[in-house]
Every structure is written in structure tokens, then in C-alpha cells.
Amino acid sequence: MARNAWSARLLIWAAVVPILVTAFGRRDVPPACDDHSFMHVLPPNVSIEKVDFVESGNTYGEGSRNLNYPVQPTNLPELCAVTIFVKSSSKSAYRFGLFLPVDWNNRTLAYGNGGFGGGINWLDMGAGVKYGFAVLSTDTGHNSTSGDISWALNNPETKTDWGWRAVHGSVEIGKKVVEEYYKKKIDYSYYSGCSTGGRQGLKEVQISPDSFDGVLVGSAAWYTSHLNTWVSKVGTYNLPLTAPNHINASMFPAMAKEVVRQCDRLDGVEDGIISAPDECTPDYTVMACNRPGVNQSACLTAAQIETTKKAYGDYRAADGTLLYPGLSPGCENQWSLVLSQNMTSLYGLNYARYFLYDDPDWQWQDYNDSAPEYAARKDPGNATADGYDLAPFRDRGGKMIMYHGLADGLVPAKGSDLYWDRVVRTTSGGNATATQAFFRYFTVPGMGHCGGTAVDAPWNFAAPFQASSLGNDSWSVPGHRDARHDVLLALMGWVENGTVVEDVVATTWDMSNDSATPVLKQRPLCPYPATARWDGRGEVDAEGSWGCE
Ligand SMILES: *[C@@H]1O[C@H](CO)[C@@H](O)[C@H](O)[C@H]1NC(C)=O
Ligand SMILES: *[C@@H]1O[C@H](CO)[C@@H](O)[C@H](O)[C@H]1NC(C)=O
Ligand SMILES: *[C@@H]1O[C@H](CO)[C@@H](O)[C@H](O)[C@H]1NC(C)=O
Ligand SMILES: *[C@@H]1O[C@H](CO)[C@@H](O)[C@H](O)[C@H]1NC(C)=O
Numbered sequence: 001m002a003r004n005a006w007s008a009r010l011l012i013w014a015a016v017v018p019i020l021v022t023a024f025g026r027r028d029v030p031p032a033c034d035d036h037s038f039m040h041v042l043p044p045n046v047s048i049e050k051v052d053f054v055e056s057g058n059t060y061g062e063g064s065r066n067l068n069y070p071v072q073p074t075n076l077p078e079l080c081a082v083t084i085f086v087k088s089s090s091k092s093a094y095r096f097g098l099f100l101p102v103d104w105n106n107r108t109l110a111y112g113n114g115g116f117g118g119g120i121n122w123l124d125m126g127a128g129v130k131y132g133f134a135v136l137s138t139d140t141g142h143n144s145t146s147g148d149i150s151w152a153l154n155n156p157e158t159k160t161d162w163g164w165r166a167v168h169g170s171v172e173i174g175k176k177v178v179e180e181y182y183k184k185k186i187d188y189s190y191y192s193g194c195s196t197g198g199r200q201g202l203k204e205v206q207i208s209p210d211s212f213d214g215v216l217v218g219s220a221a222w223y224t225s226h227l228n229t230w231v232s233k234v235g236t237y238n239l240p241l242t243a244p245n246h247i248n249a250s251m252f253p254a255m256a257k258e259v260v261r262q263c264d265r266l267d268g269v270e271d272g273i274i275s276a277p278d279e280c281t282p283d284y285t286v287m288a289c290n291r292p293g294v295n296q297s298a299c300l301t302a303a304q305i306e307t308t309k310k311a312y313g314d315y316r317a318a319d320g321t322l323l324y325p326g327l328s329p330g331c332e333n334q335w336s337l338v339l340s341q342n343m344t345s346l347y348g349l350n351y352a353r354y355f356l357y358d359d360p361d362w363q364w365q366d367y368n369d370s371a372p373e374y375a376a377r378k379d380p381g382n383a384t385a386d387g388y389d390l391a392p393f394r395d396r397g398g399k400m401i402m403y404h405g406l407a408d409g410l411v412p413a414k415g416s417d418l419y420w421d422r423v424v425r426t427t428s429g430g431n432a433t434a435t436q437a438f439f440r441y442f443t444v445p446g447m448g449h450c451g452g453t454a455v456d457a458p459w460n461f462a463a464p465f466q467a468s469s470l471g472n473d474s475w476s477v478p479g480h481r482d483a484r485h486d487v488l489l490a491l492m493g494w495v496e497n498g499t500v501v502e503d504v505v506a507t508t509w510d511m512s513n514d515s516a517t518p519v520l521k522q523r524p525l526c527p528y529p530a531t532a533r534w535d536g537r538g539e540v541d542a543e544g545s546w547g548c549e
């Protein structure tokens with residue numbers, strides 16, 4: 001659109017809202033924050049629900065109307081907030097939100113979701129828009145908390161929206177809106193998501209290699225058919241509550257401590273952080289109740305010790321085929337997520353009820369080992385992101401960074417190893433170096449699911465969901481907003497300048513969730529299969545004392 005048309009629009013708009021013009025004073029051509037700026041690029045089944053101008057320093061979101069993301073980001077930069085409604089079929093619809101900042105960096109960033117939650121992820125969008133990105137996120141086609149999957153019952157269309165269609169459509173339509181709003185081509189498009197968000201990113205790369213130039217995916221719940229059935233299976237190991245093999249959740253901290261005692265030193269430095277969990281097989285007989293001297297209030301029976309072996313063990317089909325790998329030693333502090341409730345986790349139970357079998361009466365006791373194969377064959381919503389040929393993404397110059405916390409007690413870290421290994425085999429004929437030219441995978445010792453730590457491990461590197469645990473106005477890595485400590489900035493450098501991401505430095509603070517307290521530890525994360533090694537001389541808590549090998 002010609003410049004004078006913009007000026008004319010500005011005059012009309014300015015007459016109505018004079019105060020905003022002052023705010024726009026420092027820009028030459030302020031885009032008007034109203035639906036006329038982009039409505040004409042929307043396809044027929046797409047409509048605008050809401051457009052709001054947000055002044056600098058304000059908050060935005062839907063509050064408690066957003067069941068999954070009720071907390072709003074605060075201290076936003078000046079921006080235009082848009083909510084778009086997409087009728088995806090006669091029986092489904094999804095919405096997505098956009099933050100269009102006045103000070104735009106010419107790039108887009110799409111954020112993913114968590115669990116089965118339905119809601120626009122305004123909180124992460126708040127972190128992203130502070131870099132200058134035009135950010136977007138979809139509600140994935142329903143309005144629910146993370147473990148509520150009843151919206152999927154007998155509705156293949158809502159399943160498809162959650163599976164891939166809402167992300168794909170939002171990115172496609174969102175990019176059109178951005179380019180029309182700013183009257184400029186987008187220079188680069190990025191993605192950032194963890195857990196379900198990791199799955200969503202991988203899925204989009206697999207079905208639409210052109211969507212993103214750079215992709216950040218963490219703790220990816222990519223293998224929906226096998227992971228969500230594994231969640232049921234692992235839950236049954238510790239049930240019912242009255243069984244002699246049942247371990248009460250109150251035991252998990254003591255078990256975690258014992259595993260650190262046994263496994264920590266195998267990585268070359270005793271710092272309370274298990275960096276090489278695969279080299280360790282926890283031996284709980286030292287906590288056995290029949291052993292002399294063992295604390296009888298914190299001991300395990302032989303039957304309970306068998307339960308731990310099953311939880312760490314891989315889930316295999318009768319013929320030995322790997323269905324899903326087990327939990328890694330060191331994640332016991334998070335075991336309550338899949339073990340020790342009075343039923344299996346909702347991610348397993350409700351997946352079976354509402355996604356797989358469409359049978360609300362299905363009980364966890366009904367689980368049997370035909371489930372993973374059945375789920376893989378049916379794959380409701382086409383949600384499983386098991387495409388291993390990433391050549392189309394690679395060939396157009398795409399770059400991807402994947403990571404996984406080794407103390408993840410919800411989505412086993414070894415599931416990411418599995419995805420990486422299969423990509424190496426399928427895309428690069430087994431040559432890991434060739435895969436690393438466009439796709440790198442970083443393990444994060446001591447980090448739980450998507451962020452946080454129970455063992456004071458460096459865990460924050462500006463991945464999704466991480467900023468919000470430091471405050472509703474937080475973004476990047478506070479005090480360390482640079483490409484060495486912020487993985488999103490590192491990814492941008494790789495995409496835009498070809499600066500290969502050799503390592504990323506993770507940070508934690510005295511109080512691990514309070515960045516106002518002093519930095520406690522910083523340490524590089526290394527591209528798998530490399531691991532961080534202490535140089536044996538320097539300060540263990542300083543990043544400079546470590547290298548990748
Ligand atoms: C989501 O559902 C809740 C409770 O049923 C309702 O209060 C809220 O308005 C809904 N939110 C949206 C965005 O529709
Ligand atoms: C619009 O509706 C049609 C028909 O229902 C559907 O095929 C298409 O995917 C929808 N568009 C989007 C962006 O979802
Ligand atoms: C965005 O692109 C414009 C040119 O279209 C350029 O002047 C500006 O510096 C760019 N901004 C950034 C942050 O790259
Ligand atoms: C089981 O664990 C829960 C949660 O930690 C705790 O409230 C409860 O007292 C424990 N029960 C027993 C018998 O230890």
C-alpha cells in the first residue's frame with residue numbers, strides 16, 4: 001500500500017485516539033491497529049475475533065477465561081494484539097493470538113502448547129515479543145486444562161486440530177497477517193515449543209518444511225501413539241495402591257538422593273548432578289527393608305524394588321521391538337507425574353478414553369499391550385510426529401535445535417535420543433556429523449520436564465516455558481541476553497549468519513527460580529552424543545571450566 005494511503009489512515013485513526021499517536025511518534029509509518037489492516041488477506045472461513053492496541057508496560061491475555069494459560073504476561077512493549085478465529089470443519093474451530101509489536105524485528109516466532117491443554121499461550125508470547133518478534137500461538141481448537149481430553153470424544157476433527165491442523169493453519173494465516181500488517185516480507189520465521197510444543201514443532205517441520213527457518217523443540221512428546229500408551233503402562237506398574245509392589249510418592253525424594261549418591265560420580269565430577277544417567281543402573285538393595293541398619297521409614301521391599309526396575313526399563317513388544325524407552329536414573333523427584341496416583345496419569349488414562357478408544361468408561365485396569373500398536377495404526381488426529389526424513393527441511397536451509405532435561409520424569413529423555421538416532425539413520429544414512437550440520441540435540445543434566453531443577457543444575461537457557469517460571473514479565477536469560485546463554489538467539493545466529501551452535505550455556509541461581517538472586521552455576525550444554533566435561537582444574541560452577549567431548 002502506498003505511503004500516502006497509510007498517512008491518510010493515520011489521520012483518521014489519530015483523530016479518534018490522539019493519545020496513541022504520541023506513542024507512535026518515533027516511527028515513520030505506524031501500522032494501524034485495526035482489522036482493516038489485514039482483514040482482506042483472510043480466507044473465507046477465517047474471521048477476526050478481537051483487535052486491541054496495548055500500550056507499553058501493560059498486560060494482555062484472557063485471564064481466567066483461558067483455562068490453560070490464565071496468567072497474563074506483564075510489562076509488554078507497545079503492540080497490536082489480534083485474536084483470529086478459524087472454522088476448520090463443520091465440527092471444529094480453533095483460535096490463535098498474535099502480538100504485533102510496534103518495534104518489529106522483521107521476524108515471526110510461533111510458540112507451542114503443553115499437554116492436551118487448549119488455550120492461547122499468551123504468557124510465552126509475552127516473552128517472545130520482547131525480542132521484537134511478531135509472535136503467535138493457537139489454542140489448538142479447544143478450551144481445556146492440560147489433562148482434560150473430553151473435548152476429543154467421538155470428534156476426529158478436534159483431534160486433527162490438536163494433532164497438527166491448528167498449528168499449521170495458524171502459522172500459514174498468521175504469516176499472511178504479519179506481512180499485510182507491516183507491508184513487508186518476513187525475513188525469518190522461527191518456532192519454539194516444549195513437551196506437546198516439541199511435538200507440534202517436529203510435526204510442522206515434517207508436514208511443511210517451508211514453515212520455519214529455525215526451530216527450537218524441547219522434551220518433545222513426539223511419539224504420541226507410543227508415549228501416551230507408555231504413560232498408561234508405567235502407571236500400572238505401581239498400582240493398585242494396595243498392592244505390595246506399590247511405592248508411595250513420599251519415598252521418591254529419598255530414592256532420588258540415593259540415585260545421586262550412586263550415579264553422580266560416573267560423569268567425572270561429584271556435584272549432585274547426574275550427567276551420564278545411561279552409565280548407571282540404580283541399586284536399591286542398599287535401601288532394602290530387610291537390610292540391617294536401613295531406616296525402616298524410608299526403605300523398599302523386594303516387590304517395590306521390582307517396580308523401580310520396570311519404570312527404568314524399556315517398554316518392548318512381545319517380539320522384543322522397542323515401543324518406548326523407560327525413565328532415566330535421576331528423575332525420581334518427578335515420578336509422581338506418572339507413578340503413585342490412585343490411577344494412571346491423565347495423559348495416559350484420558351488419551352485412551354477420549355482419543356484412542358472413544359470410551360469414557362474405559363478404566364486403567366482395562367489397559368493391555370495391544371494399545372501401542374493399535375494407537376500407531378489408528379493415530380487419531382495424525383498427532384504422532386514420527387517422520388524421520390528431514391531432508392526437505394535441511395535442503396531449504398532449515399536449522400533445528402532439540403533439547404531434553406535428563407531429570408525429566410514425565411516424557412523420558414531417551415525418547416529424544418530415539419528420535420535423533422532415527423533421523424540420523426533416515427536422513428543422513430547413519431552419519432551423525434551430517435545431521436549436525438542442520439539439526440543438533442542437547443541434553444540438559446539435572447533439568448526436569450521443560451525447565452526447573454531439584455538438584456541445583458543449570459537449567460535456564462531461554463527455552464519455552466522457562467521465562468514464566470522467573471516471573472510474568474521475564475524473557476531471555478535475565479542478565480545474560482546473548483547468543484551464548486540464550487538458545488533462541490543462538491538459533492538465530494545459526495540460521496541467519498551460519499554461526500554453528502557448538503554449545504549453549506545454561507544458568508541457575510541461588511534460588512533456582514529467582515533470577516534476582518546471585519548466579520549459582522553456569523555450564524555448557526553439548527550437542528549429543530557429546531557431553532560436558534569438567535577440565536579438572538577450574539571452578540566447577542563456572543562455564544569456563546567445562547568443554548564438550
Ligand atoms: C473456557 O471455558 C471456561 C469454563 O467453561 C469459560 O469460563 C471460558 O469463558 C471459556 N473460554 C473461552 C476462551 O471460550
Ligand atoms: C476452511 O474450511 C475448509 C472446509 O471445511 C477446510 O478444508 C480448510 O482446511 C479450512 N481452512 C483452514 C485454514 O482451516
Ligand atoms: C527490518 O527491515 C528494514 C528494511 O525493510 C530495515 O530497515 C530494518 O533495519 C530491519 N530491522 C531489523 C531489526 O532487522
Ligand atoms: C503417601 O504419599 C503422600 C504424598 O507424598 C503422603 O501424603 C502420604 O502420607 C503417604 N502415605 C504413606 C502411607 O506414607
Ligand SMILES: *[C@@H]1O[C@H](CO)[C@@H](O)[C@H](O)[C@H]1NC(C)=O
Binds near residue numbers: 254298
Ligand atoms: C528416616 O526416614 C524418615 C522418612 O523419610 C525421615 O523423616 C527420618 O529422618 C529418617 N531417619 C533417619 C535417622 O535418617
Ligand SMILES: *[C@@H]1O[C@H](CO)[C@@H](O)[C@H](O)[C@H]1NC(C)=O
Binds near residue numbers: 342
Ligand atoms: C483418586 O484420587 C483423587 C484425588 O486424590 C480422587 O478425587 C479420586 O476420586 C480418586 N479416584 C479413585 C478411583 O479412587
Ligand SMILES: *[C@@H]1O[C@H](CO)[C@@H](O)[C@H](O)[C@H]1NC(C)=O
Binds near residue numbers: 370
Ligand atoms: C485390549 O484392550 C482393548 C481396549 O480396552 C480391548 O478392546 C481389547 O479387547 C483388549 N484385548 C485383550 C486381549 O484383552
Ligand SMILES: *[C@@H]1O[C@H](CO)[C@@H](O)[C@H](O)[C@H]1NC(C)=O
Binds near residue numbers: 381382
Ligand atoms: C494422516 O496423514 C497422512 C500423511 O499426510 C495421510 O495420508 C492420512 O490420510 C492422514 N490420516 C488422517 C486420519 O488424517
Ligand SMILES: *[C@@H]1O[C@H](CO)[C@@H](O)[C@H](O)[C@H]1NC(C)=O
Binds near residue numbers: 433434
Ligand atoms: C559424514 O558427513 C560429513 C559431513 O557431511 C562428511 O564430511 C563425512 O565425510 C561423512 N562421513 C562419512 C563416513 O561418510
Ligand SMILES: *[C@@H]1O[C@H](CO)[C@@H](O)[C@H](O)[C@H]1NC(C)=O
Binds near residue numbers: 071072470471472
Ligand atoms: C504472575 O501473575 C499471577 C496471576 O496474575 C500471580 O498470581 C503471580 O504472583 C505472578 N507471578 C509473578 C512472579 O509475578
Ligand SMILES: *[C@@H]1O[C@H](CO)[C@@H](O)[C@H](O)[C@H]1NC(C)=O
Binds near residue numbers: 483492496
Ligand atoms: C549476524 O552477525 C552480525 C555481525 O556480526 C551481527 O551484528 C548480527 O547480530 C548477527 N545476527 C544474528 C541473528 O545473530
Ligand SMILES: *[C@@H]1O[C@H](CO)[C@@H](O)[C@H](O)[C@H]1NC(C)=O
Binds near residue numbers: 469470471513514
Ligand atoms: C520459587 O519457588 C518457591 C518454592 O516453590 C516459591 O515459593 C516462589 O514463589 C517461587 N518464586 C518465583 C519467583 O516464582
